Amino acid sequence: DGGITQSPKYLFRKEGQNVTLSCEQNLNHDAMYWYRQDPGQGLRLIYYSQIVNDFQKGDIAEGYSVSREKKESFPLTVTSAQKNPTAFYLCASKVREGYNEQFFGPGTRLTVL
Amino acid sequence: AQSVTQPDIHITVSEGASLELRCNYSYGATPYLFWYVQSPGQGLQLLLKYFSGDTLVQGIKGFEAEFKRSQSSFNLRKPSVHWSDAAEYFCAVGILTGGGNKLTFGTGTQLKVEL
Numbered sequence: 618d619g620g621i622t623q624s625p626k627y628l629f630r631k632e633g634q635n636v637t638l639s640c641e642q643n644l645n646h647d648a649m650y651w652y653r654q655d656p657g658q659g660l661r662l663i664y665y666s667q668i669v670n671d672f673q674k675g676d677i678a679e680g681y682s683v684s685r686e687k688k689e690s691f692p693l694t695v696t697s698a699q700k701n702p703t704a705f706y707l708c709a710s711k712v713r714e715g716y717n718e719q720f721f722g723p724g725t726r727l728t729v730l
Numbered sequence: 731a732q733s734v735t736q737p738d739i740h741i742t743v744s745e746g747a748s749l750e751l752r753c754n755y756s757y758g759a760t761p762y763l764f765w766y767v768q769s770p771g772q773g774l775q776l777l778l779k780y781f782s783g784d785t786l787v788q789g790i791k792g793f794e795a796e797f798k799r800s801q802s803s804f805n806l807r808k809p810s811v812h813w814s815d816a817a818e819y820f821c822a823v824g825i826l827t828g829g830g831n832k833l834t835f836g837t838g839t840q841l842k843v844e845l
Contacts (some may be wrong), residue, residue: 621773648830657739659820659837660774667830675832707773716762716781716824716831719775 621722642682754823762824
């Protein structure tokens with residue numbers, strides 16, 4: 618079945634450590650996105666990528682980094698510079714052209730202790 | 731800048747009653763509009779989308795939405811709510827930027843269904 622996988626489902630880290638969240642898709646989509654979700658704030662865009670080896674900052678990129686070395690993969694690193702990293706992180710993908718909908722993965726809940 | 735407003739943070743309805751979730755957007759060009767649903771701890775699932783044409787769009791699970799340009803609204807409706815509809819609902823507007831297409835989301839409406 619085609620879809621988006623995010624691993625792990627739950628992730629715990631100590632304060633000051635970098636952590637990388639995985640996002641893989643087998644939908645053959647060019648565009649991929651990372652969102653952060655906090656209660657009462659909806660989804661906020663962290664980074665997005667329209668094509669391999671290219672990515673753009675979203676609305677809240679500070680303290681995060683990404684790479685896009687393969688079409689299928691778009692990992693997100695939450696660095697120690699992110700002041701409040703505990704949140705639910707969602708990855709999405711879509712075909713690059715047009716305004717087609719984004720498809721979402723199941724999310725990773727990151728808790729920084 | 732574009733924005734999406736969902737004025738109702740929480741809504742409670744009885745099972746079998748009708749439902750309307752409000753969404754207002756602000757965007758200078760032709761909007762591309764979406765409604766997504768999210769169950770607790772899960773990703774988002776697309777309910778329906780509006781790109782052009784008929785302003786009343788049908789979606790999955792018996793939902794529909796009506797685009798009203800004059801009111802900058804895209805409200806979601808369902809004639810008879812089922813207990814399984816309890817979830818969080820997000821309205822989003824699609825925009826085109828120099829870096830590509832992206833979505834701006836509202837803050838969501840949490841739906842509770844009373845049996």
